Amino acid sequence: MQGMGRWEPNARGRLEQAALELYLERGFEQTTVAEIAKRAGLTERTFFRHFADKREVLFWGSGTLQEHLVNAVADAPESAAPMDATAAAIESVGALFQERGENARRRQAVIAANAELRERELVKLATLSAALAEALRRRGVAEPAASLAAEAGIAVFKIAFGRWISETGGADLSSIIRESLDELKAVTAGR
Amino acid sequence: MQGMGRWEPNARGRLEQAALELYLERGFEQTTVAEIAKRAGLTERTFFRHFADKREVLFWGSGTLQEHLVNAVADAPESAAPMDATAAAIESVGALFQERGENARRRQAVIAANAELRERELVKLATLSAALAEALRRRGVAEPAASLAAEAGIAVFKIAFGRWISETGGADLSSIIRESLDELKAVTAGR
DNA sequence: CCAATGATGTCAGTGACTGTCATCAGGCTA
DNA sequence: TAGCCTGATGACAGTCACTGACATCATTGG
Structure with missing residues (x-):
């Protein structure tokens, strides 16, 4: 058997x-x-x-995360602008965390409590950013637009995720991501 | 004596x-x-x-860097929008590196050659981002706009710095930063 | 049944980092 | 001047993350 x-x-x-x-x-x-x-x-x-x-034992899942992100970018309609494809990708990743709910919060508590783990988390986010940029390039986005869109997308995710974690109520992560992205657009637009 | x-x-x-x-x-x-x-x-x-x-022995100077950044934000005219104050700050920091020229490149070569050092560099950049966000908040910028502007600013700096380092000719870092920032604006604007 | 494979155990390191106590110069005070 | 305090350093022993080398043993294929 x-x-x-x-x-x-x-x-x-x-x-x-x-x-x-x-x-x-x-x-x-x-x-x-x-x-x-x-x-x-x-x-x-x-x-x-x-x-x-x-440290790595806590971050084994980030490979899967990266695949989701890259696939989501690849699956965005051809007509989608770079930032729209990026937005779609991080929102779909947000939905993943939404499911894991309690587990995500426990894991994040461990990471937040230790500097070495926060350090490693930054590496994982940077790796995600690089993969995202690469996926955008495969859509024909030129540099440095691809890297900038990727960095901006990951920054939005980071901040939205932090807000979601600290929320007591069960707010919707994807919504927070969308709102944060709009805030970023407003801020970079100069006003 | x-x-x-x-x-x-x-x-x-x-x-x-x-x-x-x-x-x-x-x-x-x-x-x-x-x-x-x-x-x-x-x-x-x-x-x-x-x-x-x-690792820290290579990053002792980042404290000074942070002060410059924070002061530059504080010194920006009151009328300046959040992203403009951020832009002014990272451009002035760019000028700092421009002076150090050769030294900056040697140091960066050491960092680029080792994963642990790149990891630590991410921590320093994240710290800069946090300090920048704090400085913006002191200007009255609300959250999450302050954090988003700071993250976006550091992202621009990171990418511009990378391009500057890899340039063979002695291109002007501040100019590259300005160009990258415009690219970011274009990308987040949706087109 | 035997040989190759792969996951594991065992053991002996190296080197980063820490706690603790001793040492010694300069400065302060009686 | 002697006595004392402080601060930077040396000396030393210890823990633990991580690695290399080799042995062990179940599974698999022939």
Whole structure:
């Protein structure tokens, strides 16, 4: 039947789970990789075979996120202006987070509590920006317009996401993103 | 006369100098903190009394940069719209880099060559963005307009700076910033 | 049944970073 | 001048993230 052999399945998933739990219980710095591995029934060495470092275990999902973003840009109608394609993409990504709801907030609480994790989050956002710019270029958008639209889009997402997280009520993330984008247009328009 | 006592003066400066030299000679990863300290005539422990970690030694100047940015925003005429005050600030910072010329390029080469250093650079840019937003708020700009203008401004700076660095000729950074800002306006305007 | 493969364990490092205490110059005060 | 305080440094031991090298063992294909 199933592969129930020497090793329990889904080692990576167990490591992610154990890490998130421990980071929530004691905090990121107070958790050692050895402890994470032990809770997952594995060794420290194996942890580093699955994740490049102690931070990456929290950001494994960002690859999927990037794919969504790129696909959304590619799927935008040909007639859409660069910023409209960008807007459509970040709004659809917003809907993803909307679903994950509680999980997203817990994860974000861990990240917000630690400088090293916030640092890594910036890298992930920069990577998303680069991928977004590349997707726009494939639509024929020239530089530096592609990079600028991408940076602006990610900036809007960052700010809208922060507002959504801090909202007590269950506001709609996509709406916040749309509003923030309009604010950006107003601000850059000079007034 | 001078304090020529037990210790040579300017320990921090000597550490910065030694670190930049070694990072250029062998690369960031291949350099140990012990080596930096030795070249500066100090011990490893003392290095960590001056800099929080091995990366910070390259970013000590960012505090000054932040002051310039904040002052420039504060000095903008009251009548200036948020994005205009932001534009004035990043252009004046651009002039700063223009002066440092060769040094800026050497430093940037070291940073570009290493992922950890690029990561730290993102933190510094995010810090600048936060300070810029704060300065705008002091001008009476409301949220999220202040944060959005700040993020957009830093994004423009980042992209313009990258173009300036990769230019072979000695193009004018302030001009590139101005052009990039106009591009952003065009892109966010929807066409 | 055997060989190749792949995920894991074991072990011995290196090097970044920290806590703690000792040392020593300059300055302040009695 | 002696005594004391302060601040920068050295010396030293320790923790922990991360890596390289090699052994182990289930699965898979022949």
